Amino acid sequence: KAGVTQTPRYLIKTRGQQVTLSCSPISGHRSVSWYQQTPGQGLQFLFEYFSETQRNKGNFPGRFSGRQFSNSRSEMNVSTLELGDSALYLCASSQTTGSDYGYTFGSGTRLTVV
Amino acid sequence: AQSVTQLGSHVSVSEGALVLLRCNYSSSVPPYLFWYVQYPNQGLQLLLKYTSAATLVKGINGFEAEFKKSETSFHLTKPSAHMSDAAEYFCAVSADYKLSFGAGTTVTVRA
Numbered sequence: 522k523a524g525v526t527q528t529p530r531y532l533i534k535t536r537g538q539q540v541t542l543s544c545s546p547i548s549g550h551r552s553v554s555w556y557q558q559t560p561g562q563g564l565q566f567l568f569e570y571f572s573e574t575q576r577n578k579g580n581f582p583g584r585f586s587g588r589q590f591s592n593s594r595s596e597m598n599v600s601t602l603e604l605g606d607s608a609l610y611l612c613a614s615s616q617t618t619g620s621d622y623g624y625t626f627g628s629g630t631r632l633t634v635v
Numbered sequence: 636a637q638s639v640t641q642l643g644s645h646v647s648v649s650e651g652a653l654v655l656l657r658c659n660y661s662s663s664v665p666p667y668l669f670w671y672v673q674y675p676n677q678g679l680q681l682l683l684k685y686t687s688a689a690t691l692v693k694g695i696n697g698f699e700a701e702f703k704k705s706e707t708s709f710h711l712t713k714p715s716a717h718m719s720d721a722a723e724y725f726c727a728v729s730a731d732y733k734l735s736f737g738a739g740t741t742v743t744v745r746a
């Protein structure tokens with residue numbers, strides 16, 4: 522069974538540009554969530570989608586957005602990149618709500634903003 | 636809001652020694668608790684989860700955790716450390732369609 526697939530694995534962007542990251546969940550999983558991991562702030566929740574609906578959103582500026590498609594694949598977009606956006610972005614999927622089921626994480630996308 | 640606190644950002648153990656990683660939670664309702672492990676340049680791997688079925692939870696790679704409501708704790712243990720256990724470990728609580736993580740504990744295993 523294929524795991525959670527995130528593309529690309531590594532990305533280098535220039536300040537001010539925008540970036541789109543992709544996540545394909547495990548087959549049959551309908552919930553997809555995104556996290557940002559940095560050495561200073563640790564793991565922080567960005568947003569969660571279920572059946573194309575955003576059910577929760579973390580405390581991030583509006584430059585961070587996401588969406589989920591009908592096949593459960595998800596994308597997140599960061600516009601007007603800042604140096605502080607450099608981080609490992611992790612996607613996780615779950616069959617249902619995940620509260621008791623648990624989330625399966627992808628290997629992440631390492632974004633470097635220069 | 637539900638949260639977890641991990642005590643100790645770094646733990647160093649000898650190979651074959653007990654591994655003990657501490658996690659305390661704050662929750663007004665019975666929590667769903669998880670331990671994840673992260674190896675360098677990788678994502679998070681689920682070690683085990685507590686969902687109120689049993690207070691002693693066994694996970695992968697010989698790890699287990701005990702839920703203690705009176706102490707609001709969910710500490711992770713492994714009786715005998717192996718070199719391959721060197722990694723970063725995260726405790727997390729699930730609520731409102733998200734995981735809230737502790738700051739993480741880095742485990743170093745000495746030969």
